[in-house]
Amino acid sequence: MSTARSTIARHRVVVLVAALLVAALLVLTLTTWSGGDEASAGDQAASSGAGSGGAAAGDGGGDGTDGAGSGASAGDASAADPSATQPEVVESGNGRIAPVQTWGEDSERAGREIRWSVEAEQGLGLDLDQFATAVRRTLVAEKGWEAATDVHFVRVPAWQVEQGARVDVRVTLASPETTDELCAPLQTGGRVSCWRDGRAVINSYRWVKGAGTFRGRIWEYRTYLINHEVGHGLGFSHEACAGEGSRAPVMLQQTLRLDGCWAWETPADDGSRLR
Numbered sequence: 001m002s003t004a005r006s007t008i009a010r011h012r013v014v015v016l017v018a019a020l021l022v023a024a025l026l027v028l029t030l031t032t033w034s035g036g037d038e039a040s041a042g043d044q045a046a047s048s049g050a051g052s053g054g055a056a057a058g059d060g061g062g063d064g065t066d067g068a069g070s071g072a073s074a075g076d077a078s079a080a081d082p083s084a085t086q087p088e089v090v091e092s093g094n095g096r097i098a099p100v101q102t103w104g105e106d107s108e109r110a111g112r113e114i115r116w117s118v119e120a121e122q123g124l125g126l127d128l129d130q131f132a133t134a135v136r137r138t139l140v141a142e143k144g145w146e147a148a149t150d151v152h153f154v155r156v157p158a159w160q161v162e163q164g165a166r167v168d169v170r171v172t173l174a175s176p177e178t179t180d181e182l183c184a185p186l187q188t189g190g191r192v193s194c195w196r197d198g199r200a201v202i203n204s205y206r207w208v209k210g211a212g213t214f215r216g217r218i219w220e221y222r223t224y225l226i227n228h229e230v231g232h233g234l235g236f237s238h239e240a241c242a243g244e245g246s247r248a249p250v251m252l253q254q255t256l257r258l259d260g261c262w263a264w265e266t267p268a269d270d271g272s273r274l275r
């Protein structure tokens with residue numbers, strides 16, 4: 001009997017020890033899992049928080065003078081941006097600006113000759129061929145400045161620029177920091193673009209990020225950006241929205257506000273009352 005009892009007691013001990021071991025393993029496993037999940041969730045929250053926080057702070061800082069409206073639209077921009085495929089914006093390139101190769105024939109239109117070229121700061125990590133193609137398409141477009149006014153654009157290839165050929169309008173892609181330098185004393189605050197000294201300076205921040213006013217239509221915004229700054233080069237000043245619901249003039253500062261107008265990117269059919 002005593003032998004039987006002690007056998008049962010031994011069995012109980014074995015079962016108890018086994019149960020404790022299983023419980024201990026379970027606790028260990030759960031701890032590891034939850035630890036892992038928290039770590040990765042934490043990392044994701046931290047990285048997306050830093051990214052969106054950084055962008056929001058930048059937008060707010062750059063367009064701060066235009067108040068809550070532009071803050072809200074900056075928020076729209078980051079929400080609409082396919083940030084997964086978006087290249088990083090380099091805040092400062094190496095400061096060296098070089099001509100970019102361009103291709104294609106000029107249009108058949110007649111008009112006052114405007115000789116144009118494309119150039120870019122080095123070290124931006126952006127597709128310069130894509131930039132040059134966008135500039136040319138915008139300038140010779142059916143609804144571009146050639147249709148809206150009396151100009152005829154003449155392409156000056158990079159090799160001619162390097163040999164010192166005359167250029168009237170240089171369309172320049174530059175980092176935020178270099179944009180500020182090229183545009184001074186105009187205040188671009190690292191976030192907007194300008195026309196200055198023969199250059200339509202396109203801020204790479206806007207080229208990549210667009211503007212909330214265009215609600216994610218990045219190519220329309222880029223077309224607007226080129227048309228607007230080149231428009232200054234042709235002698236046009238800023239123009240106001242003509243009224244609620246009309247097309248925005250291309251010379252309205254559409255990056256910052258629309259004042260009730262529709263965002264509009266081409267000059268030939270925009271809401272201008274001055275042309």
Ligand SMILES: [Zn+2]
Nearest residue numbers: 228232238253
């Ligand atoms: Zn302007």
